[in-house]
Amino acid sequence: MKDRLFKISLIATCALVLLIMGGIIYTLAKGALPTFEEYGLGFITSSDWNPNPNNEHYGALPFIAGTLITSTLALLLCIPLSFPIAIFTGYYFKGTKVASIISDIVDMLAGVPSIVYGLWGFYTLRPIIVDLGLSQQGFGIFTASIILTIMIIPYATSLSSEFIKMVPNDLKEAAFAMGSTKLEVIQKVIFPSASSGIIASYILAMGRALGETMAVTMLIGNVNLIPTSLFSSGNTMASVIANQFGEADGIKLSSLIAIGLLLFFITVVINTIGRLIMKKLKV
Amino acid sequence: MGNTINNNNIALHIEDLSIAYTKDKYAVKGINADIYKNTITAIMGPSGCGKSTLLRAINRMHELYPEIKVTGNILMKDQNIFKINAMEVRQKIGMVFQRPNPFPSMSIYENVLAGYSLNGIKLKKEEKDRIVQEVLEDVGLWEEVKDTLHKKRTALSGGQQQRLCIARSIAMKPDILLLDEPTSALDPISTSKIEELLMKLKDKFTIVIVTHNMSQAARISEYSMFMYLGDLIEYDLTKKMFTNPNDKRTEQYLTGKFG
Ligand SMILES: Nc1ncnc2c1ncn2[C@@H]1O[C@H](COP(=O)(O)OP(=O)(O)OP(=O)(O)O)[C@@H](O)[C@H]1O
Ligand SMILES: [Mg+2]
Numbered sequence: 001m002k003d004r005l006f007k008i009s010l011i012a013t014c015a016l017v018l019l020i021m022g023g024i025i026y027t028l029a030k031g032a033l034p035t036f037e038e039y040g041l042g043f044i045t046s047s048d049w050n051p052n053p054n055n056e057h058y059g060a061l062p063f064i065a066g067t068l069i070t071s072t073l074a075l076l077l078c079i080p081l082s083f084p085i086a087i088f089t090g091y092y093f094k095g096t097k098v099a100s101i102i103s104d105i106v107d108m109l110a111g112v113p114s115i116v117y118g119l120w121g122f123y124t125l126r127p128i129i130v131d132l133g134l135s136q137q138g139f140g141i142f143t144a145s146i147i148l149t150i151m152i153i154p155y156a157t158s159l160s161s162e163f164i165k166m167v168p169n170d171l172k173e174a175a176f177a178m179g180s181t182k183l184e185v186i187q188k189v190i191f192p193s194a195s196s197g198i199i200a201s202y203i204l205a206m207g208r209a210l211g212e213t214m215a216v217t218m219l220i221g222n223v224n225l226i227p228t229s230l231f232s233s234g235n236t237m238a239s240v241i242a243n244q245f246g247e248a249d250g251i252k253l254s255s256l257i258a259i260g261l262l263l264f265f266i267t268v269v270i271n272t273i274g275r276l277i278m279k280k281l282k283v
Numbered sequence: 284m285g286n287t288i289n290n291n292n293i294a295l296h297i298e299d300l301s302i303a304y305t306k307d308k309y310a311v312k313g314i315n316a317d318i319y320k321n322t323i324t325a326i327m328g329p330s331g332c333g334k335s336t337l338l339r340a341i342n343r344m345h346e347l348y349p350e351i352k353v354t355g356n357i358l359m360k361d362q363n364i365f366k367i368n369a370m371e372v373r374q375k376i377g378m379v380f381q382r383p384n385p386f387p388s389m390s391i392y393e394n395v396l397a398g399y400s401l402n403g404i405k406l407k408k409e410e411k412d413r414i415v416q417e418v419l420e421d422v423g424l425w426e427e428v429k430d431t432l433h434k435k436r437t438a439l440s441g442g443q444q445q446r447l448c449i450a451r452s453i454a455m456k457p458d459i460l461l462l463d464e465p466t467s468a469l470d471p472i473s474t475s476k477i478e479e480l481l482m483k484l485k486d487k488f489t490i491v492i493v494t495h496n497m498s499q500a501a502r503i504s505e506y507s508m509f510m511y512l513g514d515l516i517e518y519d520l521t522k523k524m525f526t527n528p529n530d531k532r533t534e535q536y537l538t539g540k541f542g
Contacts, residue, residue: 170384174448176347178398178455179374188401192388 032258034251043258049224051252058255060262062226066234069227070141071209074148075202082157090164091190103158110154118215121147135231139221142230147219148209156205163197164190196277203274210267213238237263294320294459294489300355302336310336312513323481323490325500328510334493338461342376343369377452379462383444392432394447398455418454422446422480442473462492478503497537501525509533
């Protein structure tokens with residue numbers, strides 16, 4: 001009897017979560033509908049974002065570009081930084097005190113609120129960019145990407161380190177037993193067996209970068225144009241919503257909601273790819 | 284024991300070898316033994332007595348784990364194996380593990396040559412083909428796999444996998460082959476195939492095999508060691524040990540009184 005009650009409540013909770021999820025998608029879709037009715041798919045391909053009432057028009061391309069560029073850049077910058085840490089903690093110094101301290105610190109980075117990164121980026125990173133003469137005010141795609149990189153390193157690192165740890169000991173021992181060095185074992189045993197997992201880790205880390213809002217909004221410069229260089233200002237899908245939803249109504253509000261819906265889909269797709277790769281590994 | 288055998292016939296001279304996993308808790312205690320060339324030596328004893336620990340010291344596997352402490356000497360051709368390069372030692376002393384562990388990301392062909400590719404040794408195509416065919420024939424796998432040599436993730440039975448692992452080890456032309464319960468995960472038919480293979484291989488290699496299976500030791504080995512709680516209790520010709528053991532504990536073990 002108790003068992004049944006428990007089972008029912010479990011099912012109910014799951015149903016509730018699905019319901020909430022469905023509700024979110026439904027309301028987003030409903031809110032975005034006017035925009036798609038007005039512009040069709042042109043909303044996605046148009047780079048014209050013009051709130052001026054005389055020739056009001058909304059196109060999402062600058063923000064889609066901003067999001068994809070910053071996330072991809074963050075991903076690329078993250079790989080050379082997180083891969084060595086993952087090898088260090090997951091293999092070279094696996095199980096040692098140093099490794100666990102380093103993993104703890106890296107994990108701690110994941111817990112720092114976005115606004116703190118934004119603040120640090122604003123007061124420390126931005127002036128450095130200015131001093132280096134990379135851009136006049138230090139805002140822009142590059143600055144935002146660096147902050148994103150720092151923010152996703154913990155995810156990429158701890159996940160890929162898990163995959164490196166998962167490489168069966170007997171495979172490593174087999175390679176050592178044939179006279180391999182540690183480096184050869186990394187290159188020829190660990191990397192081939194963990195590579196899909198490592199790739200999945202990076203994809204999931206990129207999934208986090210896509211939706212990252214606060215710190216990016218503070219650093220990207222908030223310009224509604226397709227960025228023309230690494231150091232030009234821009235906006236991401238998340239940052240334009242954060243910036244503009246307060247004073248938006250009508251078709252503009254609908255367009256922001258549509259951007260939210262698109263971001264939702266992009267994130268779902270990226271995460272699904274990452275998860276599929278991981279699932280395939282478990283078999 | 285073995286006083287009729289001269290020095291030239293000694294493949295390994297083990298001297299006062301002790302191994303501790305944790306401080307002052309010795310899993311192998313002061314072992315002295317000579318392993319004879321081109322023979323099969325079986326290491327027996329109840330679970331936890333230190334068989335694997337002893338075997339793994341011979342190709343310096345313990346060094347992968349810094350917390351493990353190994354003391355004593357092992358001489359191979361008058362060279363102390365602890366004083367030369369570990370990678371070199373492991374190329375001369377191959378090891379086959381209890382659980383078959385072929386590299387899943389490699390084809391059969393690549394697995395056989397793994398020792399070369401892992402060590403960055405480049406071979407010509409013809410030479411590779413020759414080695415692969417030769418060792419796969421040696422382990423009796425050639426006929427079974429010659430059509431799927433280059434296929435990745437071929438489904439091999441446990442016995443086939445273990446023979447592939449043996450092939451991978453002997454492809455490196457080691458002097459000594461160590462095997463840790465290589466048949467304990469296999470069915471009787473695969474087991475007898477591997478036993479036949481080992482008897483054939485001892486003409487080329489010196490074989491040391493850990494086994495739980497007393498009849499296996501009796502069938503294939505010339506020499507047997509009996510270990511108990513980290514001590515080498517008895518080491519003698521297998522025939523002698525099985526018919527007339529010196530130590531009471533050996534007798535008890537062989538008659539199934541414990542272990
Ligand atoms: N990695 C390890 N860390 C700590 N202690 C270990 C480790 N491996 C083995 N031991 C201990 O060392 C002793 C010898 O173990 P070993 O594996 O050599 O036994 P074995 O004779 O091979 O046993 P089995 O027949 O079960 O394989 C045991 O008491 C075991 O608990
Ligand atoms: Mg063992």
